[in-house]
Amino acid sequence: MGATAQKITKKPNPAKPSLELINDVQQFLYREARLQDAQAYRDWLTMLTDDIHYWMPTREQRYRSNPMEPDITHAAHYNDNYADLETRIRRTETGTCWSEDPATRSAHVVTNIEVELTDSPNEYRVYSLIAVYRNMNEDEEHTLYGHREDILRNVNGELKLARRKIIIDQNIFLSKSLNVYL
Template identity: 30%
Template sequence: MLSRESSATLMNAVTAFIYREARLQDEHQYEDWEKLWTEDGVYWVPANGVDIDPEKEMSIIYDNRSRIALRVRQLMTGKHFTQTPQSRLRRLVSNIELMDEQATGDIAVASNSLIFESSLRDDTLWAARNEYRLRYVDGELRMVYKKVMLVNSDKALFTLSFLV
């Protein structure tokens, strides 16, 4: 169990990490965003609800680490026509909570986010609950797991062609 001081220090580090990740996504700094992942990272955006089995049911995104790298390379080509020109993005992050520290040393965290996307198509709001597992690697926090549970994942969605 963490002391109050170490818990506050961890909360500050986790909050700074999540804010940095949001800024990198908003600014389309894909290579720097990719560096936030561990080698065993999993990035998941479920479809049709939050409690599905991604191995058996459709997901919007269900990427292992190599697929995350491929997604970033595709975004870097400039050939994502739904992102020509790139969407202007700003996200608000709130309700950051330390859930627990697991036996593996991973840190379970949750937060809410509201993403404003302005594109040629329209202005769109994306609301989500995010679950993370973070791990210290060489003294720096890294993402082992990120699950983005879009509020409206059970409806037809616009093309999601940026990082959530």
């Protein structure tokens, strides 16, 4: 159940991506960030493949001598497929989602974008850093940083997000409920 996210240690295809591909990927990620800020979640869903795996594992503070790689059988903040994400979005559309009314304000900033070719001609591995500024209620401010490792797939000439692994730089999630997508 649910696909395994690609390991970060996987060797990249040594061939260089074209400038055009890099540009397309950047535009894709910026568009995604804009749709998130606008809470245009239905439009965001169209940017995902049907077999999306959207994963943000729980982190644990451990000594260097006792490392533990995140695993999809372990706890996760997000461990979602398309139906999970669609259900979350449907909840915010019911008109009875009190915790999202008034709305959360957010700014998604994408940077450090790196594109790698893979063994599959239609799939690209994309690394990026996402910073999300979140402002809620009267005066609550939270800033989240996530290191993302994505697989983008070319589906009939259109880029779609097929895998996303987000490693958040917090051991304890330092604020209440996570109500944004990174």
